[in-house]
Amino acid sequence: MRPKPPDCPRTAQLSALIDDELPVRPRQEIERHAAACPLCGAMLRELTDLRVALQPLRETRPGIDISPLIGPRLAPRARRSRAQTGTPWWRGWQLLPPGLAAAGVLAAGVYLGALVAGGATVAATPLTTMAVFDPIPPGGICVGFQSCYSRGK
Amino acid sequence: MTHPELTDRECVRLSQAGERNAFNQLVRRYQDRLYRFILRLVNSHEEALELTQDAFINAWQALPDWRPDAEFRTWLFRIGSNAAMDCLRRRKVVEFVALDDDYDAPSGAAGPEAQLQTKQRLQALEAALGRLPHDQREIVLLRDIEDMSYSEIAAVLGINEGTVKSRLARAREALIDYRRRTNA
Numbered sequence: 001m002r003p004k005p006p007d008c009p010r011t012a013q014l015s016a017l018i019d020d021e022l023p024v025r026p027r028q029e030i031e032r033h034a035a036a037c038p039l040c041g042a043m044l045r046e047l048t049d050l051r052v053a054l055q056p057l058r059e060t061r062p063g064i065d066i067s068p069l070i071g072p073r074l075a076p077r078a079r080r081s082r083a084q085t086g087t088p089w090w091r092g093w094q095l096l097p098p099g100l101a102a103a104g105v106l107a108a109g110v111y112l113g114a115l116v117a118g119g120a121t122v123a124a125t126p127l128t129t130m131a132v133f134d135p136i137p138p139g140g141i142c143v144g145f146q147s148c149y150s151r152g153k
Numbered sequence: 154m155t156h157p158e159l160t161d162r163e164c165v166r167l168s169q170a171g172e173r174n175a176f177n178q179l180v181r182r183y184q185d186r187l188y189r190f191i192l193r194l195v196n197s198h199e200e201a202l203e204l205t206q207d208a209f210i211n212a213w214q215a216l217p218d219w220r221p222d223a224e225f226r227t228w229l230f231r232i233g234s235n236a237a238m239d240c241l242r243r244r245k246v247v248e249f250v251a252l253d254d255d256y257d258a259p260s261g262a263a264g265p266e267a268q269l270q271t272k273q274r275l276q277a278l279e280a281a282l283g284r285l286p287h288d289q290r291e292i293v294l295l296r297d298i299e300d301m302s303y304s305e306i307a308a309v310l311g312i313n314e315g316t317v318k319s320r321l322a323r324a325r326e327a328l329i330d331y332r333r334r335t336n337a
Contacts, residue, residue, distance in 0.1 A: 012322035019296065021303050021318065046329045053332075054297040056275055057282075060189040062202055067180040070209050074173060 008040050009033060011047075018047050161225040169216050176216075180209050183226065187233045190294050193282060194237035204240055208233040227301070227308040234291060234309060241287070281331040289324035296321055 009030050016022050017030050034040040159167070159178060167175035187208060192201035211232050219228065282290055288310075295301045295309060303314045303321075310317070 010322070011326055012319050015322040015325055016303075016318050019303070019321075047325055050325060050328055050332070051297055053274070053278060054293070056271075057193075057278065057298050058189070060192065061185045062188040062198075062205065064202075065181065066184050066188075066202065066206055066209070067177045070180055070206050070213075071173065071177070073206070073210055074176070074213050 008037060011043065014040060014044050015047055018044065018051060162221070165216065165219060165225050168213070169219070176213055179225065183229055186299055187229060190230065190299060191233050191237050193294055194287065194291065195240050196283060200240060204236045208236050224305065224308070227305050230295065230309045277335060281328050284331065285324055285327060289320055289327065292317060292321045293324045
C-alpha cells in the first residue's frame with residue numbers, strides 16, 4: 001500500500017467514521033476528503049467491506065441452552081454468598097463462650113486475690129485495734145498483775 | 154415464578170433479590186454472545202462452554218456488588234474477558250497462530266459451489282482473527298460482532314476510548330492486509 005499524503009486522515013479516523021464515532025464536524029471533513037482522495041476512498045471501502053464480511057460470524061452459537069447447566073451450580077454458591085454477607089443473629093451466641101469464660105476466670109481471680117490479701121487485713125484489723133485495750137499488748141509479757149508472778153506463795 | 158420479557162436492569166434487580174428465573178432470563182439473553190466472544194479468544198468449544206458457564210456463575214455471585222450505574226452487558230463481558238485471559242495464562246499461550254502464512258483462500262467469483270466458498274471465506278476470516286494479537290482481537294469482536302460502542306468497549310476492557318479507537322484501527326488494518334495477501 002502506498003503511504004498516505006500528509007494531509008490524509010489517519011486510518012483511526014476512517015475506522016471511527018464507519019463506526020459513527022466521530023463528532024459532526026470532523027466526520028463531514030473526512031467524508032469530503034475521502035470522496036476526493038482515491039487512497040482514503042479505497043481504504044474506507046475496505047474498512048466497510050471488512051465490517052460486512054465479519055457479520056456472519058455472529059451466527060456462531062454454543063448449540064445448547066446452558067441455563068439448565070448453570071441452575072444447579074447457582075444454588076450452593078448463592079447460599080454461600082448470603083452466608084458470607086454476615087452472621088445471623090441466632091448464631092451470635094457462638095461468639096459468647098470464649099469471652100464469657102475469659103471474663104469469668106478474670107473475675108474469679110480478682111475475687112480470690114482480694115479474699116486472700118484483703119480478707120486477712122480485715123480479720124487482723126479488729127485484733128490489732130482491740131489489743132490496745134488488753135492488759136497485755138500483743139506479743140508482750142504480762143507485767144501488770146502480781147498474781148501472774150507468784151513469789152514464794 | 155416466570156417473568157415476562159424484562160429489561161436487563163429489572164432482571165438484575167430481581168436476581169439480586171435471589172430470583173433465579175430472572176437470572177435465567179439474562180443467561181438466555183447473553184449466552185450465545187458471551188460464548189462466541191470467549192470461543193474466539195480461547196479457540197476451543199469445550200473451554201468456551203465451560204468458561205461461559207463460569208462467567209455467569211461468577212456474575213450471579215458478584216451480583217450483590219453490581220452497581221446500577223454500570224451496564225450489565227459490559228460488566229458480563231468484562232467477566233468473560235477476564236475468564237478467557239486467565240484460561241490462556243493457564244495454558245501459557247496468549248498469542249496463537251491459527252493458520253499458515255501461505256494459506257490461500259479461494260477467490261470469491263470462481264468455483265461451482267458457492268456455499269463451500271462462503272464457508273471457506275468465513276474460515277479464512279476466523280483464521281485472520283486468530284492471528285491478531287489478543288488485545289486487538291478482543292476489540293474487533295466487541296465492535297464488529299457484538300456491536301458495542303467505543304464507550305462500552307472501553308468499559309469492558311478497562312481502557313480509554315482513545316485506545317479503543319487506535320487499537321481497533323490497527324486491528325482492522327492488519328485484517329485488511331491479511332485479506333489482501335490471502336485473497337480471503
